[in-house]
Amino acid sequence: MQSSVVDTPTPDCAERTVARPFVLSRPHGTVVAEGIDDRFDCADAAAAALRTGHVRALAGALPFDPAHPVALTAPHTLRRTSTPIGASSPAGLPAIRVVHTIPAEETHIDRVTTALARLRSADDDLVKVVLARALRLRSEHPVRAADLIARLVGNDPARNGFAVDLTPAGDAWRGRQLIGSSPEVLIRRRGDVVTAHPLAGSAPRHADPAADRAAAERLAASEKNLAEHAHVIRALRAVLEPLCTDLDIPDLPSLTSTKQLWHLGTPVSGRLRDRSTTALDLALAVHPTPAICGTPTEAARDFIRDVEGDRGFYAGAVGWCDSDGDGEWMVTIRCAVLDADGTTLTAYAGGGIVADSDPADELAETSIKFGTVLDAFGVRR
Numbered sequence: 001m002q003s004s005v006v007d008t009p010t011p012d013c014a015e016r017t018v019a020r021p022f023v024l025s026r027p028h029g030t031v032v033a034e035g036i037d038d039r040f041d042c043a044d045a046a047a048a049a050l051r052t053g054h055v056r057a058l059a060g061a062l063p064f065d066p067a068h069p070v071a072l073t074a075p076h077t078l079r080r081t082s083t084p085i086g087a088s089s090p091a092g093l094p095a096i097r098v099v100h101t102i103p104a105e106e107t108h109i110d111r112v113t114t115a116l117a118r119l120r121s122a123d124d125d126l127v128k129v130v131l132a133r134a135l136r137l138r139s140e141h142p143v144r145a146a147d148l149i150a151r152l153v154g155n156d157p158a159r160n161g162f163a164v165d166l167t168p169a170g171d172a173w174r175g176r177q178l179i180g181s182s183p184e185v186l187i188r189r190r191g192d193v194v195t196a197h198p199l200a201g202s203a204p205r206h207a208d209p210a211a212d213r214a215a216a217e218r219l220a221a222s223e224k225n226l227a228e229h230a231h232v233i234r235a236l237r238a239v240l241e242p243l244c245t246d247l248d249i250p251d252l253p254s255l256t257s258t259k260q261l262w263h264l265g266t267p268v269s270g271r272l273r274d275r276s277t278t279a280l281d282l283a284l285a286v287h288p289t290p291a292i293c294g295t296p297t298e299a300a301r302d303f304i305r306d307v308e309g310d311r312g313f314y315a316g317a318v319g320w321c322d323s324d325g326d327g328e329w330m331v332t333i334r335c336a337v338l339d340a341d342g343t344t345l346t347a348y349a350g351g352g353i354v355a356d357s358d359p360a361d362e363l364a365e366t367s368i369k370f371g372t373v374l375d376a377f378g379v380r381r
């Protein structure tokens with residue numbers, strides 16, 4: 001039987017996501033992969049299979065390092081609804097607690113300090129690098145990806161969430177699931193319209209509305225954060241300009257927020273020059289942006305590899321692409337990997353470092369970013 005892309009009017013409920021290789025909830029709708037026709041660990045092979053009509057759709061995850069295996073599924077059916085997934089009564093979760101901080105907080109501070117020495121050196125071309133850390137979490141009993149994504153979506157005012165089976169990436173990833181709630185659109189294609197919503201530059205939210213508004217205003221006026229953001233826009237423009245006409249990128253970012261943070265964000269739009277460029281092609285072209293890697297890309301990636309090691313699927317992309325070339329890819333942040341046994345999770349958070357960053361502030365920023373996952377999972381801090 002041939003696989004198909006189906007538009008359905010009814011939202012999928014969270015319980016039905018259990019055996020699915022891919023679920024992406026967005027404010028404007030949900031995409032669910034059902035059944036598996038094929039699996040790909042190579043992005044080029046997957047893109048070629050889509051181009052030649054061997055598969056009708058792809059969904060899954062791209063790793064941080066483009067040289068590493070991808071986790072893409074050609075689903076039997078790619079089901080689309082026009083609402084985010086319903087999370088009306090998410091199941092209770094077992095107690096989940098932090099058992100390990102990777103690396104120790106002092107080591108993260110040391111890494112930021114080492115990066116600053118390079119960023120402040122006149123004869124080093126590194127101008128921005130995104131450094132991340134991880135938390136190992138343990139659940140009292142096995143948890144299901146479907147219950148975790150229901151929690152994440154239910155806890156996010158924008159109702160973003162994803163759960164992706166990483167099995168296609170090979171033995172090391174078999175049975176592991178990537179779960180998160182990302183606020184950042186890497187790239188979206190619908191017909192010939194291309195959009196993106198890069199984020200870079202962050203400030204903590206406050207419970208007091210006046211303090212919250214003041215924090216947002218300080219962020220919007222912060223030279224340091226505007227510079228951090230400008231690196232992302234410059235890189236995105238360089239990749240999209242040859243691929244798009246009518247590229248519209250506002251001169252200044254605007255404020256956007258999650259429950260935990262204010263961010264600087266820029267709504268980017270353009271029209272594809274060549275309709276054969278698919279959403280997957282676009283995602284592969286723009287990734288990794290300086291929002292999660294740095295500037296220049298190669299130097300930042302080398303630095304990250306040296307100090308952090310392999311990031312796996314954190315700071316990659318999660319998304320889908322259909323046979324028309326339409327699709328949507330989110331930056332893989334505010335996320336965790338659930339191991340096959342269902343009891344061990346690794347959560348990730350990072351932040352952009354520039355010459356005038358402060359190491360203690362950067363550590364604090366990652367702690368707040370962990371909040372998306374920890375608060376949704378009810379982890380005590």
Ligand SMILES: C=C(O[C@@H]1C=C(C(=O)O)C=C[C@H]1O)C(=O)O
Binds near residue numbers: 130291333
């Ligand atoms: C790297 C992360 O977030 C990215 C880094 C940001 C920053 O440095 O200000 C803001 C949004 C994201 O692009 C993360 O959440 O782990």
